[in-house]
Amino acid sequence: MKMARKLVTLIWLCGAAPAGAQAPEAAPVQDPGPAPQLTQTMIRDAVRAVLEEEAQVRDSLPQPAMQQVTIRADRKYEQFAAAFAEAKVPDCLHADGLKRQPTGIGPLAIGGVYALPFMAIAKLRGKCN
Structure with missing residues (x-):
């Protein structure tokens, strides 16, 4: 839902409004004339812009501590596990x-x-x- 709202806003800012879309809540603007037709390239560019923005936001968030630390068994643990399996x-x-x-x-x-x-x-x- 959030992504769809951003997409509509980006398309609106590009100068073309999809059918049934409402203008974002803002001060009234002079009518510049007929809006250009909505094309595939405009939609593609708007979608890419939204996806890039989402990726930047996701990358800027700190990772949880569990994803930052790699747990690796040391040699003593491996030797203990092998000895335990052999002793069973x-x-x-x-x-x-x-x-x-x-x-x-x-x-x-x-x-x-x-x-x-x-x-x-x-x-x-x-x-x-």
């Missing part, structure tokens, strides 16, 4: 359930349904919940 005892039925219980015999890796006995052994040993 996993659930036996999840993908990381056997991360502390190897599922292989020597160089042979066993997976799928054949890894079920290793899950039972990991549960008995307390390597997973």
Whole structure:
């Protein structure tokens, strides 16, 4: 609504009034004669002027403190998060359930349904919940 009012005022000041627009409340002015026709270029220029003014007002406002400060985790926090994730005892039925219980015999890796006995052994040993 505010932008529309500014647009009407700018068009009025450019010398052309849109149909149904009322003049801004001001002192009476001598009739200069017939007003020029409202063209696409006049409308485009008025819209650009209003958008530029809005952008300048928006840029001149101070930013909230949350947008000014960038929160970055330091190395100690990252090390703590990695250590916490490693120390957590996993659930036996999840993908990381056997991360502390190897599922292989020597160089042979066993997976799928054949890894079920290793899950039972990991549960008995307390390597997973």
